[in-house]
Amino acid sequence: MTSVLDGTAPVRPEDLEEIWTPTAVLWEPGRRRVLVTQSRPDSTANAYVSSLCLHATAEGDAGEPVVLDSGPGVRLARFAPEGGALAWVAARDGGSVIRMLSGEAAIDGVRDIAELPDAVEELAWSPEGASLAVVARVPVDRAWFATPVDRRAPLRLTTLRSSADGIGWTVNNRRQIFIVDVASGDVRCVSDGTADDHDVAWTVDGAHLLFTSQRQPDWDLTEANALHRLDPASGALQTLTDTTREIIRPVPSPDGTRVAAIAVDIAHYPSSAFPALIDLTSGEVTDLRGVLDRDLTPGSLAWVSPDAFVALAGSEGRIDVVEITCAPGRPASVRTLLTGPRQITAFDSSEGRWVAVESAPSTPPRVIVADDAGGERVLHDPNAAYRDRHRLPDAHHVPVDIDGTRVDAWIALPDGEGPHPLIVWLQGGGTQYGYQWSHEVHTLLSDGYAVAWMNPRGSAGYGTAWMKVNAAPGADEPGQGWGNRDLDDIVAVVDHLLAGHPIDAPRVGVMGGSYGGMMTAFLLARTDLFAAGWAERGCYNLFSDAATKDEAPWFFEKYLGVSHLEDAAPYWDASPLKYVHGITAPLAIVHSEEDRRCAIQQAEELFFALRVLGRPAEFIRFPGEGHSLTREGTPVHRRQRGEILLEWFGETLSG
Numbered sequence: 257m258t259s260v261l262d263g264t265a266p267v268r269p270e271d272l273e274e275i276w277t278p279t280a281v282l283w284e285p286g287r288r289r290v291l292v293t294q295s296r297p298d299s300t301a302n303a304y305v306s307s308l309c310l311h312a313t314a315e316g317d318a319g320e321p322v323v324l325d326s327g328p329g330v331r332l333a334r335f336a337p338e339g340g341a342l343a344w345v346a347a348r349d350g351g352s353v354i355r356m357l358s359g360e361a362a363i364d365g366v367r368d369i370a371e372l373p374d375a376v377e378e379l380a381w382s383p384e385g386a387s388l389a390v391v392a393r394v395p396v397d398r399a400w401f402a403t404p405v406d407r408r409a410p411l412r413l414t415t416l417r418s419s420a421d422g423i424g425w426t427v428n429n430r431r432q433i434f435i436v437d438v439a440s441g442d443v444r445c446v447s448d449g450t451a452d453d454h455d456v457a458w459t460v461d462g463a464h465l466l467f468t469s470q471r472q473p474d475w476d477l478t479e480a481n482a483l484h485r486l487d488p489a490s491g492a493l494q495t496l497t498d499t500t501r502e503i504i505r506p507v508p509s510p511d512g513t514r515v516a517a518i519a520v521d522i523a524h525y526p527s528s529a530f531p532a533l534i535d536l537t538s539g540e541v542t543d544l545r546g547v548l549d550r551d552l553t554p555g556s557l558a559w560v561s562p563d564a565f566v567a568l569a570g571s572e573g574r575i576d577v578v579e580i581t582c583a584p585g586r587p588a589s590v591r592t593l594l595t596g597p598r599q600i601t602a603f604d605s606s607e608g609r610w611v612a613v614e615s616a617p618s619t620p621p622r623v624i625v626a627d628d629a630g631g632e633r634v635l636h637d638p639n640a641a642y643r644d645r646h647r648l649p650d651a652h653h654v655p656v657d658i659d660g661t662r663v664d665a666w667i668a669l670p671d672g673e674g675p676h677p678l679i680v681w682l683q684g685g686g687t688q689y690g691y692q693w694s695h696e697v698h699t700l701l702s703d704g705y706a707v708a709w710m711n712p713r714g715s716a717g718y719g720t721a722w723m724k725v726n727a728a729p730g731a732d733e734p735g736q737g738w739g740n741r742d743l744d745d746i747v748a749v750v751d752h753l754l755a756g757h758p759i760d761a762p763r764v765g766v767m768g769g770s771y772g773g774m775m776t777a778f779l780l781a782r783t784d785l786f787a788a789g790w791a792e793r794g795c796y797n798l799f800s801d802a803a804t805k806d807e808a809p810w811f812f813e814k815y816l817g818v819s820h821l822e823d824a825a826p827y828w829d830a831s832p833l834k835y836v837h838g839i840t841a842p843l844a845i846v847h848s849e850e851d852r853r854c855a856i857q858q859a860e861e862l863f864f865a866l867r868v869l870g871r872p873a874e875f876i877r878f879p880g881e882g883h884s885l886t887r888e889g890t891p892v893h894r895r896q897r898g899e900i901l902l903e904w905f906g907e908t909l910s911g
Contacts, residue, residue, distance in 0.1 A: 265646045266702035269898025272695050273297045273891055276638035277621050278613045279306075283606040285339040288313040290611050292321065292623055292636050293333055297891035304891070306330040308344060311635060321636065324357060324366060332379040343369075343388060343438075345376045352376040354388065354436060370441040373398075377431065378454065383462040388436040391454050394445075396428040415476040420806045421852040421883045426452065433467060435488055446488040451475075453484075455505050459536075460512035463487070468506065472499045478810045480522040483515070483534055496539040503541075506534065507557045507565065516565045516580075518552045519543065524733065525814035526686075526723040528716065531557075531567060531580055547580060547588045549719035551688075553601070560605060566593065568600055570717045573653070573664055573690015575599035577612065594632075597653070597691050611635065615693035617651035617668060619643070647671070649701055651691075656710075656752045658745055665710035665749045666690065667757060668701055674758025676706040677909045680750060680786070682768030682775050683709070688717030696886070696898065703902050705765075705909075708753055712745035714738075728826050731817035738771075738815075738830045739778045746775065750785055762787060763909045767901075769793050769886060770854060773846075777832035777862065780839045788908035790901065792846040793883050795854040796862040798827040804855040836865045842872040842908045846897070848881035848889070876900060 273296055280293040295306040307326035312319070329347020336342070342357045351373040357366050378391035395401050400408055411418070411428070418427035431454045432447035446465070447453045455468040465486045472482065483496045483503050497503065504518040515534045519541065521527035529551045531544040553568035553575065560566055563583035569576050577594035594600055594612060601621065602613040615621040620643055623636035651668040666689070670676055679700050683689045689709040697707045711717055714726030714735075726742055727735035735741070754761050765788045768776045773794025780789045795801040802812050802820040813819055816826040828834050843866065847859035859875060866873040878897070881889045885897065 263644055263647055267646050267648070267695065267698035268702070269699055269895050269902070270299075271642075272894060272898070273299055274642050275620055275695060278623050278636065278638070279602065280333065281602050281604050281611045281613055281623055282333060282335055283604045283609060283611050284335045284342075285337065285606055287339050290623075290625070290635065291333055291335070291342065293331065294638055297894060298328075299891040299895060301328060302890050302892050303328040308333055309636065310342075325355065329375075332376065334379055334381055336381050336385040337383055338385060341385065341438075343379060343381070345379060345390075347375070352392065354379070354390070356438070369438060370436045370443050372434065372443060378456055380456055380458060382458050383460060386438055387462075388438060389456045389458060389465055390434050390436060391431050391456055392434060393423070393426075393429050394432045394449075396430070396449070400428065416808065417476045417806060419852055421850075422888065424850075433465060433486075444488075446486060446491070448491070448493075455503075457506055457508055457515070459485070460508050460510065466506050466508065466515065468503050470499075471495065475499075478522060479520070479807070483517070483539075485536070496536065497534060497541055498539070501532075501541065503532075503534070504529065505554050505557060507559060508536075509565075510559055510562045513537070516557050516559065516567075516582075518554060518557065518567075521720075522810065522814070525810075526720070526727060528720045528723065529554075530720075533582055544580065544582070544588055545720065548578065548590045549721075551686075551716045556603060558604070566603065566605065568603060570688050572717055573666070573688060573711065575601060577603050577610075599691050599693075616691050617666070617693065617697070618648040620648075620693055646698070647702070648698055654749075654753065654756075656749050658748045661713070663710060663712060663745050663749055664690065665708060665753070667706060667708040667753055668697060669706050669757070670701045670704050672704075674706075675760035676704065676758060677763035677765070677905075677911070678706045678708060678750075678753070678759045679905065680746070680764065680766040681707050681709045682746070682766065682772030683711075683715065684769050685771030686716055686723075688715050690717070696901075699898055699902060700905075703906070705905065706757065706759060708750070710746065710749045712742040712749070714742045726815065728816045728830065730823075730826055731815060734817075737826075738774065739782070739832070743775065743778055743782065746779065747783055747785060760911070763911055765789060765905050765909050767792070770795075770883065773854075774832055777839065777843070778835070780841050780843060781832055781835035782838055786841055788842045788844075788905060790844045790846065790904060791862070793848065793851055793854050793885070794832075794858060794862075796831060796858050797833040798831045799824055800861065801854060801858055802827060804857065806852045833861060833865060836862065837869065839866060839871055842874075844874050844876060844900075844904045846876045846878075848878045848883065848885050850881060851883045853883035874904070 276294045276296045278294045282291040290311040292309040295304050298305045308324040309321035311321045333344035354370045374392040376390045376392045380389045420426050430452045451469045451471045453469045457466045468481045470481045480499045485494045500523040502520040506515040506517040519532035533542040550569040550571045556568035564581045569578045582588040598616040611625045620639035624632045625635045627633045651666040654665045656663045725735045728737040766786045767790035769792040773791040776789045776791040820827045845859045847856045863875040
């Protein structure tokens, strides 16, 4: 019998809810207190429960933190600009309550200061600490949503992109900005109700609000937006930038003359999510890809001096903390503050001190801080007991040379000498794999599979040019198109791993979601490397997906260079369904009923074709879930999915 104390217990789908994920860290300005927000799935409540853990000091003798609040929907904790007060949001009766702790008060000093009937998605203190700006999604007609579905009036639409994955209807349920008076609790809406306003930030003088929104003509045909400035007293609104890019989470500089933001070049997509500076007088946007052409984490930008800001940057499988120096009139530069074979998923600093969340393939998320010797140490480790009980093999980095280009890959091996069956684990589009923690990978390892992952050309983490490889030959900046160079990279990596590791070549499976699901179908159709596949939330017929996804119409038009209404050929050429006759290995097709990124029709078409052709396939449909089932789905469905995954490969790769 396996002991649960000797680090050899297997990782199972049901113990996902034992693992806490610290999602945010804050260092209180002017003080030594550190706040950690953490969450975990809870199958009993079938929800994600969160807790706010306040460490009274970041010193070595800090002791156990005080839990200020816990339960589903506890989120968005923010210290006041000068410290001394903390505000956050908690879910209550379908709406939101804003809570506050002032000074050094104990937990019984927490008080509710305001309530809103809708879910609050953002919270920002005003510079003087007297007000909060919050963003909530507000129904245009609350009675319509309260009416039973079979009695609701029909929606009469004149624009596209009327709904979004994970949200539902957006055309009549827009994000709006409110100002909350901290002293009185008064709540005042300052948006005009005509657009979806979000990514709110105060100007440094507290007189205006900055936010992003799509207010241009034909906004529904693009993802591009603009930065706006609002005078909440008069309602006067000024548009500061053009609409050739998407601007994400602007952060004003300490002198108030510019903002740092993440930008995506929609006009020349595909593009990394890169750092940019916006002049608040002229609206000029400075593209900093010449300094750092990597994908930044939304919400991670923070100014650390009048001429420098920090950010989290995904690069070659890592997520690093970088500092970008951008003094006016001087060339910008970048330096790396925290790196290594890991991913930093949250970071904050104050007066030269920093706190961060780190994870790695064999290390569940934990909180680290700078120590007095210039190194780092663990402050908050909610998964220490889990790590001690379970065997969590590390992954090995395997760089593979493919015709002079290095493609990064990783492999983790289970116990035993082998040969082992192998699962090739593919990522979704616009993302990178590498040094991430994954409970799913460890369930596969515990079941005896080796697991490999990689970043083929087209993935994130290597810059815009690397991503553009997957643009079609007819795109404005031509590439080779989906299912070509990327497929060849995957095959080359698998061949390399088979030659150098104890892998049982006849028992190799492949799995992936979204783009990874599409590539799973491509690989089964066009190679004979794989004995089975698991294709999840993928798009398999780009022609039919072109008008049904919540990214339509701009996304495919940028990648393929043409509308499907003008030329169907590039869409069909990039569709795994075109090559479906080549799929002979067993394939699990997994999809969510409410997926609005890749509609479930995609899975229905692929399953239909395989069934008519008499090929071994199973269609697994999850009710009520969206595109992000594996990350944000209900805990019960995530557990059920994990159990079916092990069952599927147990049957198809049993040898």
